[in-house]
Amino acid sequence: MDIGELRQDVEQMRDLLVKATRSRVKDIIGVELRKLEHEVSRLEKAAADPVSSTEVPQKKPRPQIQTQTITNYAWDQSDKFMKIYVTIKGVHSLPKERVTCEFGKRSFRLQVEEEENKRRSELYISTLLEDINPEESWYKLKTDTVLLMLKKSTTGKTWPYVTSGEKAKKAKEDNEKKPKMDDDKDPNDSLMEMMKKMYDEGDDDMKRTIAQAWTQSKDKKGGP
The missing domain is CATH 2.60.40.790 (Immunoglobulin-like)
Structure with a gap:
């Protein structure tokens, strides 16, 4: 809108405000007058500094955490x-x-x-x-x-681990420690090696169990 036309509207609105006698009418005219005055002021400022009126405020970059x-x-x-x-x-x-x-x-x-x-x-x-x-x-x-x-959802239930990943890791480690049969060797030799490894790495109960099994096996075969 032309700023000159707005200035004329402001002047006429001021005249009406002076002539008005009823308070309600004065309030209505006063509200509209302030709107026009604000618009005139904005246009005058834009005309005086056209660059700043078109600048878009830059957003501050969010800090990288x-x-x-x-x-x-x-x-x-x-x-x-x-x-x-x-x-x-x-x-x-x-x-x-x-x-x-x-x-x-x-x-x-x-x-x-x-x-x-x-x-x-x-x-x-x-x-x-x-x-x-x-x-x-x-x-x-x-x-x-x-x-x-x-x-806990189940009261009284003991968790051996915090995560399922820890459980899977422990199972894998235990499986890798188990002695394995060598398919290229004689089955009896592989079995003896496996039992020897279990005996060497086992606790006292495991050692007694394997020793007892060896003894019983030799007795059946009539070995020394």
Whole structure:
């Protein structure tokens, strides 16, 4: 709209405001007059500085937060809870809103913003060994430690591991330690080697069991 026309409208509106006698009419005219005056002022400013009026405000870039993955933690358990202990120096002194933990049925994600908008530590476990109750799980801050209380879905059940990955890893290690039969050797020789290996690596009960089995085997064969 032409700024000259707007100025004329403003003048006429001011005349009407002076001539009006009813308060309601004056209020209505006053509101419209202020709108016109504001528009005139905006156009005058734009005409005086056309560059700044077209500039688009630049958004400030969001700070990049460096995330460090937590790999070490300690754990304990009771009949009702799995307890996860995460050591982070000075965590007890941080504002509460900078320490958060989300619980899932078989997962949790702990995030600690150690330096605001700069550095964050995170412990994320997505494959807990057993189900937990997210609504009844919680955490609290202790000196240099975050304690996570994971409410067991099955009370009284003992967890031998924290995650299913740890269970699978232990099973694989145990399987690799088992002596294996050599298909290229005589079956009896392979069996003797396997039993000797089990005897050398076994505990006292295992040694007694294997020795007894050897003795019985020799007696049946009539060996010395």
